[in-house]
Amino acid sequence: MPVSELLTLTDVSACCAPIARAPIASDHAESLARSLKALADPARLRLVSMVAAHEDSEACVCDLTEPLGLSQPTVSHHLKVLVDAGFLTRSKRGIWAYYRLVPGSLDAVAGLLTTV
Amino acid sequence: MPVSELLTLTDVSACCAPIARAPIASDHAESLARSLKALADPARLRLVSMVAAHEDSEACVCDLTEPLGLSQPTVSHHLKVLVDAGFLTRSKRGIWAYYRLVPGSLDAVAGLLTTV
Numbered sequence: 001m002p003v004s005e006l007l008t009l010t011d012v013s014a015c016c017a018p019i020a021r022a023p024i025a026s027d028h029a030e031s032l033a034r035s036l037k038a039l040a041d042p043a044r045l046r047l048v049s050m051v052a053a054h055e056d057s058e059a060c061v062c063d064l065t066e067p068l069g070l071s072q073p074t075v076s077h078h079l080k081v082l083v084d085a086g087f088l089t090r091s092k093r094g095i096w097a098y099y100r101l102v103p104g105s106l107d108a109v110a111g112l113l114t115t116v
Numbered sequence: 117m118p119v120s121e122l123l124t125l126t127d128v129s130a131c132c133a134p135i136a137r138a139p140i141a142s143d144h145a146e147s148l149a150r151s152l153k154a155l156a157d158p159a160r161l162r163l164v165s166m167v168a169a170h171e172d173s174e175a176c177v178c179d180l181t182e183p184l185g186l187s188q189p190t191v192s193h194h195l196k197v198l199v200d201a202g203f204l205t206r207s208k209r210g211i212w213a214y215y216r217l218v219p220g221s222l223d224a225v226a227g228l229l230t231t232v
Binding site for chain 2 (some may be wrong): 010019020021023024025026029030032033036037039041042043044045046048049050052053057067087101107109110111113114115116
């Protein structure tokens, strides 16, 4: 299925109530599962965390590889998954790529899980 | 690794700040990833949602199988994953098993993801 046909994180958080409020519809479950799957990896959680906690919620890929202790291609793969899922954006400046947390993206997921 | 040696959902939510506040430690990333993986499946999200939205946040397995359109063994497998991850508890009464949302379990994950 092309990405354009999938519900995005923004669609789901805009349309849908928290999952504990009423039984979630099948297409929303698919969409939220995809977002959670993108986060459900220790390396990707650490990458999101490092980017989000960095100054201005933006970090150079050059600052992300060494602390993780993973190869540069592996880190790039994980970053691509996070960009594709809508949690990070990527911009190239000079020789480096910079990753920025998409404002509201983590909160959209948190909002769907919260029961209070 | 035995489950008893793993950080639980409660440990992580008690010990750890939201992931956007400061770079998350490796063991906390492992633990949160496990919790997210348990949720990151459309059928399991629908099960959690059906249980949580049910009266008293408790539902009989007999009410859960038909709406999902999955076989009873498949539903049982998904429910076991959710019980093992600490999102649901299971109790047997008469011939049926009843599943209940663990209070605070979804909110613990939501709290770790929120940035506000």
